[in-house]
Amino acid sequence: MSNEQVQQWLAEARAGDADAFGRLAEHHRPELVLHAYRMLGRLDDAEDAVQDAILRAWQSIDDFRGDASVRTWLHRLTTNVCLDRRRTSERRRRLLERTAVDQHVVVPIVGTVPWVQAVPDALLDAVDTINDSHEDRLTSRETVEIGFIAALQHLPDRQRAVFLLRDTVGWSAKETAAELEMSVSAANAALHRARTTMRDALGEREEWSRPATTAMEDKVVSRWITAIETGDDEAIAGLVSADVVVSHQPLAGQDTAQIGWYAGRTVVIEAWAPALHASPSLEMKLLPVRVNRQPGLASYIRIPDKPGHHAFGLEILRIVPSGPEAGRVAEVINLRSDQFEQLGLPLTLPENPTPEEKTHQERKI
DSSP states (O other), X not given: OOXXXXXXXXXXXXXXXXXXXXXXXXXXXXXXXXXXXXXXXXXXXXXXXXXXXXXXXXXXXXXXXXXXXXXHHHHHHHHHHHHHXXXXXXXXXXXXXXXXXXXXXXXXXXXXXXXXXXXXXHHHHHHHHHTTTSOXXXXXXXXXXXXXXXXXXXXXXXXXXXXXXXXXXXOOHHHHHHHTTOOHHHHHHHHHHHHHHHHHHHTTOHHHHSOOOHHHHHHHHHHHHHXXXXXXXXXXXXXXXXXXXXXXXXXXXXXTTOOEXXXXXXXXXXXXXXXXXXXXXXXXXXXXXXXXXXXXXXXXEXXXXXEEEEEEEEEEEEEOOSSTTTTSEEEEEEEEGGGTXXXXXXXXXXXXXXXXXXXXXXXXX
């Protein structure tokens, strides 16, 4: 979209044209949702926050002097809405006060943020389409992986805002300081502390900067589906790294402070065996999906006395990109199925889908 078109919409909106403002807001919405998602860790909260920010923008359109770009103005409003929401979330602050070390073992970072959600690659692709002139870091994999999103939640609110505005949105230190009403030196100090915290949380693993190729991931996912659906312990063992880590988000109604996790190839095979070798009524089906620029699988199980397979959970895989363990799954992150509709995933798979239905499901995902 040309800058001339954006400026025309802005001029019409300032003249009271609500439709023009709507087009202006929709143009920027994908990037704003992504920014709010990083701030809040949940896609549904992000969408609500952006809606609030857009409403504030419309209500204050007459006050917009044009000293900054529309993009900058909307990012500032979205950031402020997110900061307001985080300040009122005392319960989440208490959860994050829990240490990331349990019994002298480092807890997987996603396991420390029980409310985290995934974001569909379709949203990231929309951001790329709209902002093809911006830097790649806006949607680069290392800044959207689910572990990165979880680690962000451990930053103090203003540090998180500074870190994201500088390192993903691409603002200068001066712009960031001005919009957050900080001095430049305070903004730079906050950025330094945030970067240190993120390195400590994520480590210096090679895959954060050089992830596995999509082609490699597709092959692993295909083999993963076959191994899980057939309950092949030997095949699963061959697909996971020796120190693979698995985490499970609490189910609806469970204590959200308790995320289950375990590590090690032998432990994982033993933990999964009861479900994979249970009666046919628990037979599992998997569909591939891309979220957070990572390979994932939507899982479905049979429910007694109900036809078809029903939504069970979302698995996100982190695959080792190189070295002796290249092509093996290093981490399995299990999220709840309550986000399926939001991700465009079906809640139920038919008992025996026709080839046309199967193709439609795969295309939709």
